[in-house]
Amino acid sequence: MSINGKAYIVGAYEHPTRKAPDKSLAQLHAEVALGALADAGLGKDDVDGYFCAGDAPGMGPLSMVDYLNLRVRHVDSTDTGGSSYLIHVAHAAEAIALGKCRVALITLAGRPRSEGMATGTAPRAGNPGIPEIQFEYPYAPTVANMYAMCAMRHMHQFGTTSEQLAWIKVAASHHAQHNPHALLREVVTVADVLASPMIADPLHRLDCCVITDGGGALIVAHPEIAKSLNRPRVKILGVGEAVKGQFGGEVDLTFSGAAWSGPRAFAEAGVAPGDIQYASIYDSFTITVLMQIEDLGFCEKGMGGRFVADGNLISGVGKLPFNTDGGGLCNNHPANRGGMTKVIEAVRQLRGEAHPAVQVKNCALALAHGTGGSLGLRHGSATLIMERE
Amino acid sequence: MTMSTRRKIPAPEANPETSAYWAAAASGKLAIRECGHCSKLHHYPRALCPFCFKPATGWREVSGRGKIYAYSVMRRAETPYAIAYVTLAEGVTLLTNLIDCDFDHLRIGQEVKLVFQDSEGGPPVPMFTPA
Ligand SMILES: [Zn+2]
Numbered sequence: 388m389s390i391n392g393k394a395y396i397v398g399a400y401e402h403p404t405r406k407a408p409d410k411s412l413a414q415l416h417a418e419v420a421l422g423a424l425a426d427a428g429l430g431k432d433d434v435d436g437y438f439c440a441g442d443a444p445g446m447g448p449l450s451m452v453d454y455l456n457l458r459v460r461h462v463d464s465t466d467t468g469g470s471s472y473l474i475h476v477a478h479a480a481e482a483i484a485l486g487k488c489r490v491a492l493i494t495l496a497g498r499p500r501s502e503g504m505a506t507g508t509a510p511r512a513g514n515p516g517i518p519e520i521q522f523e524y525p526y527a528p529t530v531a532n533m534y535a536m537c538a539m540r541h542m543h544q545f546g547t548t549s550e551q552l553a554w555i556k557v558a559a560s561h562h563a564q565h566n567p568h569a570l571l572r573e574v575v576t577v578a579d580v581l582a583s584p585m586i587a588d589p590l591h592r593l594d595c596c597v598i599t600d601g602g603g604a605l606i607v608a609h610p611e612i613a614k615s616l617n618r619p620r621v622k623i624l625g626v627g628e629a630v631k632g633q634f635g636g637e638v639d640l641t642f643s644g645a646a647w648s649g650p651r652a653f654a655e656a657g658v659a660p661g662d663i664q665y666a667s668i669y670d671s672f673t674i675t676v677l678m679q680i681e682d683l684g685f686c687e688k689g690m691g692g693r694f695v696a697d698g699n700l701i702s703g704v705g706k707l708p709f710n711t712d713g714g715g716l717c718n719n720h721p722a723n724r725g726g727m728t729k730v731i732e733a734v735r736q737l738r739g740e741a742h743p744a745v746q747v748k749n750c751a752l753a754l755a756h757g758t759g760g761s762l763g764l765r766h767g768s769a770t771l772i773m774e775r776e
Numbered sequence: 777m778t779m780s781t782r783r784k785i786p787a788p789e790a791n792p793e794t795s796a797y798w799a800a801a802a803s804g805k806l807a808i809r810e811c812g813h814c815s816k817l818h819h820y821p822r823a824l825c826p827f828c829f830k831p832a833t834g835w836r837e838v839s840g841r842g843k844i845y846a847y848s849v850m851r852r853a854e855t856p857y858a859i860a861y862v863t864l865a866e867g868v869t870l871l872t873n874l875i876d877c878d879f880d881h882l883r884i885g886q887e888v889k890l891v892f893q894d895s896e897g898g899p900p901v902p903m904f905t906p907a
Contacts, residue, residue: 432805448859508852516824521788521798525901526873527850532859535848543846585851588827635826636868638861640846763846763872 389625393484393527395613396621396773397733398427398606401712401727405570405719407600408501412444413454415496415602415686420428420455423604427615429490434606436461436488438479440471440603442497442722447624451494459475461466467630467767469669469724471495472605474769476730477626479607489609496602498720506529507531508586508600530671533763535587538625538674540640542589542598544689547677549589550731551692553580555673556593556716558700563713565742571717584719594673596715596725603727605734619738620776625656632765643675644768645682645756651682652770658752660684663772665736665747666707667729667755671762679756680707703747711736711745726757730771737775751775778879787898793823796835798899806890806902808868810834811854819868840890841865842904847881862888862904876905 400422406416412556416439430571437459447464463478465471465704472495478493497505499726513520531610541547557577563569575593583592613620654657660683668683677691685707686694699705712718712732715725733753737742741750753773760766790798800807809821809836812833812904818826825832847860858874887907892900 508850515789515791518793518822519820521790521794523871525785525788525895526859526871526903527783527853527857528871529850530860531852532850536846536859536861539848539884540846587848587850589848631871635822636870638845638863638869640861640872732833764782 390480390484391624391655391657392622393610393754394480394607394623395610396605396734397608397613397616397618398423398429399731400426401603401719401731402601402721403568404601404699405568405599406500407498412496412498413451415445416451416494417455417496419602419604420492420494423492423606423764427606427618431457433490435459436479436482436491438463438475438491438493440464440495441466442495442724451726452689463700467724467769469498469671470759470769473722473730473755473757473771474628474767476605476607476623476771477769479630480623480626483607483609489612491607493605493607495604495722495724497601500598500600503713504598507595514726530645530761530766531590532587532747533761534672534674535590537640537678538589541674544641545692545693547692549581550577551696552677553577553672554696554698555670555676555700556580558698559670559710559714559716561701562711562745563717565744566713566718569680569713570599575688586669590672590674596671596720597717598723599719599721601719601721603721603731605727605730613769621734621737622774622776623771624658624758624773624774625652627651627770629656629768630765631768642688642768642769643678643682643758643762645679645758645770648768648770649683652772656772658772662752663754664750665711665733665753666709667733668709668724669756670710670716671725671731671758674704675758675762676709678762679758683754683756702747708747713742724759726759726769727751729755729757733773737773777855780858780877780879781855782875782876782893783857783897785893785901785902788901794821797821799900800835801892802899804892806840808838808866810836817866817868819861819870831903836866838866838895841907842888844882844884844886844888845869846884847874847882858882860904873903875903
């Protein structure tokens with residue numbers, strides 16, 4: 388059994404805020420839910436499935452279902468960090484295909500900027516019951532230095548350069564200049580990236596994503612409901628998920644879980660990487676993008692540096708337009724979890740509702756990919772392939 | 777040249793599954809979990825072998841020699857430090873810090889040796905320094 392064609396994304400909404408000191412976390416979840424339902428042309432009482440991850444307040448879905456006063460018959464609070472929301476789309480499609488719900492609401496929200504979180508550079512202690520904590524926390528792994536080690540190994544093994552990584556940020560900034568809500572709208576150059584302060588060798592400040600408040604929501608629905616709504620239809624063709632860790636001490640930093648989730652999604656969708664017209668690629672750091680592009684099959688392993696250089700990711704210029712909203716590198720990384728905004732921009736592209744300056748012409752096939760957790764420690768990967776009908 | 781300075785190391789919190797590892801560390805030894813069934817080494821230590829899923833009953837005291845698999849100097853920290861994966865001569869790769877070293881002369885593939893650094897109120901923690 389396959390989920391190909393069994394569910395549609397009918398609503399998508401990105402909160403316009405990037406700093407929300409005057410709003411509560413639950414309120415942000417509610418505001419994005421309202422936005423996505425309005426986008427779809429549905430009401431709160433139509434929702435019979437609810438999906439959220441660890442950014443939602445309370446135990447799993449319990450507090451938010453109660454806060455929103457939903458009457459649901461299906462819930463899922465799978466948490467794989469920033470990739471959770473792509474997995475939620477996959478699980479919602481599965482639940483809809485099995486008849487467990489017909490209108491699934493997925494929400495994400497957070498306020499790390501207002502709360503002053505040193506998201507990428509402070510080690511996080513974690514619960515001592517987590518098995519790896521005592522073997523990792525004493526060495527102060529952070530988000531930044533663990534992704535940096537992946538970059539260091541990639542450079543050593545494949546000859547990738549800081550200039551090539553910088554092109555990823557340059558492409559994102561070219562897109563962000565057209566997004567009035569983007570946190571960083573200034574177009575930057577390779578030289579600007581290399582001149583920015585070193586955070587964790589070899590990653591500079593401009594190799595890192597932004598820290599923002601805000602959120603987003605999606606509505607996934609049964610085909611009959613999608614056909615009854617007055618919106619361009621975005622059909623889910625294929626999904627894939629994977630978890631990659633340290634293999635009991637046989638550590639390999641040269642690939643990500645995308646090498647497993649990608650082929651699963653392509654097989655279910657019945658398409659190949661060369662067919663994809665637009666890709667949302669998780670961009671917590673520039674190295675994240677480069678490794679996922681290789682692992683998803685857009686180029687050969689080790690050739691990612693050459694692939695992303697010279698504007699190849701810029702819409703209207705290169706072969707693979709990516710993150711046309713400016714991505715996590717320039718636009719938005721709400722709650723330190725970038726998967727939601729990856730799906731939302733792919734939906735905009737398929738509907739023809741991206742900014743005209745970055746809209747891919749006749750965009751009919753798009754991919755969104757997420758990586759959650761730490762690329763250098765353990766992470767969850769999710770790949771989603773969607774088609775305009 | 778950018779010589780490292782030692783930072784304070786938070787105490788690791790042992791549990792019944794890992795207490796022998798930290799007891800070995802307290803006597804200056806790095807003990808790696810060895811499976812009684814398939815004889816493979818693994819890290820971090822588990823009661824059940826993560827390869828064959830049979831009880832991992834042994835501990836191997838390793839040589840303390842290894843090579844840098846990957847590293848990164850965390851520049852944006854009060855006391856900059858080098859995090860690394862080191863692959864032991866015995867084949868297992870573990871997360872660690874590189875200490876008492878020149879940050880500007882670290883490289884992947886470099887030979888390193890085991891040293892211990894005291895933690896804040898806990899057992900000493902295995903780290904590595906250029907050999
Ligand atoms: Zn075994």
